[in-house]
Amino acid sequence: MAVRKKRPSPYPSWFYIPAAALYVVFFAVPTFASFFFSLTRWTLFDVTFIGFDNFVQFFREPQLYQGFIxxxxxxxxxxxxxVVLGMALALLLTSPIIGRGYLRAVVFFPVLVSTIGIGLTFKALLDPFHGIVNGxxxxxxxxxxxxxxxxKLALLSIAAVDVWKGVGIATLIFMAGIVAIPQEYFEAARVDGANSWAVFRSITLPLSRPAISTVILLSLIGGLRSFDLIWATTRGGPGFTSDVMASVIYKQYQAGYFGLSTAGNVLLFLVVTAIMIPISRLLNRKEVEA
Known part of the structure; x- marks a missing residue:
């Protein structure tokens, strides 16, 4: 008598349904809708299909090239x-120093503060006439x-504030990667008489490669999509010197060119994808080779 195989229950698959629904509603549908509306001239009450005219016009914008660069x-x-500061701080905060817990909290604290709040605070601190720093x-x-x-300084000044705010996340990821390295490797290196630089180069750096890849990808995606800190500090000024693609897109939206700003969002998505895919593959390939 043949034994009937028990069919697997579909019950575990049901747990995917809420996540799938959220993904479709909040990511898939808006993404495809953006591609469609980028080909139209639209308002809340009217949609007119115009093909690639929005993209052509967007590339004619004088600040687009500057924003892209x-x-x-x-x-x-x-x-x-x-990456550099996060690794340096992680090495410091995983070493036996006095007040290590307090310093960890200090480094991570800016991550918890609102980006807009930080932007407004530094705008006051770095005011050329009344700011505390110049004073x-x-x-x-x-x-x-x-x-x-x-x-000449506006974009780099904003970048410095961005690094101050976001380096805590990079430090935390690097700390997790360093702590996960088996201590036997460090003990063997000390027995062999290796100095601190040799230990870092031969043990810490290679075995922290997954953490390095994560920090590079997360920080690069965040940097390419940055908007709120730039808008809170300079609004893309003076002139267009600190404009990025996101701020150019927002200015088009403010002016009522909704189709044009949607086309800019699509272009930003394509630019980030074109930059991140090869970098991600390169980093993953190096991890496999290691």
């Missing part, structure tokens, strides 16, 4: 700084620059 510079500068520099006879008003 600023987006790339801002993304890579903030990402690189977070302190003036006590030593140093003429403080216009941090957010000098076209």
């Amino acid at each position: 600023n987006t790339v510079i801002y993304g890579f500068v903030t990402s690189a700084a977070k 302190a520099l003036g006590l030593f006879g140093i003429a403080g620059p216009g941090w957010f008003t000098d076209p």
